Amino acid sequence: MDSQINIDTYTSSVLDCINTYIIDATTIKQIKIFPNQKPWMDGQVRQLLNARDTAFRSGDAQDYRLARAELKRGICGGSVEVLPCSRIAHIERAHKPYTKNLTAHVRRNALRVAEVWMDQYKSHVYMAWNVPLQNSGIDIGDLSERKALRSRLQCRPFSWFLSNIYPELRSYSNIVAYGVLQKWLKNNLRENLCLDQGPDNDNVPIMYLCHGMTPQPLDTDEGGVLKDMQRRIPREGGERVNNIR
Numbered sequence: 140m141d142s143q144i145n146i147d148t149y150t151s152s153v154l155d156c157i158n159t160y161i162i163d164a165t166t167i168k169q170i171k172i173f174p175n176q177k178p179w180m181d182g183q184v185r186q187l188l189n190a191r192d193t194a195f196r197s198g199d200a201q202d203y204r205l206a207r208a209e210l211k212r213g214i215c216g217g218s219v220e221v222l223p224c225s226r227i228a229h230i231e232r233a234h235k236p237y238t239k240n241l242t243a244h245v246r247r248n249a250l251r252v253a254e255v256w257m258d259q260y261k262s263h264v265y266m267a268w269n270v271p272l273q274n275s276g277i278d279i280g281d282l283s284e285r286k287a288l289r290s291r292l293q294c295r296p297f298s299w300f301l302s303n304i305y306p307e308l309r310s311y312s313n314i315v316a317y318g319v320l321q322k323w324l325k326n327n328l329r330e331n332l333c334l335d336q337g338p339d340n341d342n343v344p345i346m347y348l349c350h351g352m353t354p355q356p357l358d359t360d361e362g363g364v365l366k367d368m369q370r371r372i373p374r375e376g377g378e379r380v381n382n383i384r
Contacts, residue, residue, distance in 0.1 A: 210256055213304050215294040246270070247279050255285045258297045262314050266358070272314070317358035320365075321349055 246268050253264035265272050301308055320334040335347035336354045349355065359365050 210252075210300065214256070214297065214300050215289075215292045247277060250275075250277060250279045251282065251285070254279065255282055255289060256294075256297060259312070260297050260301070260310060263311065266311070266314070266317050266356075269318075272316070311358060313360040313362075314358050315361055317356060319349060319355045320357055 249264050249268060250270065253261035257264065262272055265275070270277065301310060321332070331349055332346045333349040333355050334357065335345050337343055337345040337347075347355070357365055
């Protein structure tokens with residue numbers, strides 16, 4: 140970019156090329172930028188933040204390294220700025236010379252990020268990966284060095300990141316259990332039926348074949364309130380829901 144070009148502000152309406160997860164948070168927002176400010180992390184900043192977690196496994200760990208580096212830069216005092224007409228791309232190899240099944244490695248990497256950087260919001264990652272909130276049985280390695288790094292850098296809490304960087308992200312608090320409601324149904328109706336949120340234009344839960352996709356996962360909080368993705372589930376007699384799976 141020509142350093143003589145004076146850019147004050149612009150309306151970010153063309154960010155679909157960057158990341159589908161942050162598009163809603165950045166569209167139609169005024170972002171102040173200046174010429175020659177790079178949207179990537181230079182070597183000095185990367186070295187300061189110690190962006191590489193050597194305990195990450197598999198070649199695809201670079202996705203989590205980059206995502207975590209941007210998260211760290213946000214809560215540890217830096218910023219990410221988008222330049223007009225810029226494009227971000229990730230070119231993958233045609234053949235990956237490592238294990239064919241990456242699921243276990245990628246899940247482990249995600250849980251490491253959650254445990255070190257996401258505070259009480261780490262449950263979001265556990266829920267996304269369908270991992271028990273307690274006693275998951277997954278070995279994610281030693282986190283002491285990474286937590287010490289966060290303390291040494293005096294990074295902000297993850298709640299600051301949500302409030303200032305991505306306030307549009309739906310958050311779940313005080314979750315004590317989550318999953319599909321099937322155990323009770325298995326004993327009383329049919330084994331392959333689950334509680335489902337039903338049609339979008341209706342407000343009455345229905346019984347449907349278990350598939351575990353978006354209409355079926357539920358969660359319950361410390362108050363025993365059972366909820367799906369959009370609303371609370373009414374309970375006759377006020378019976379408390381202690382566990383779902």
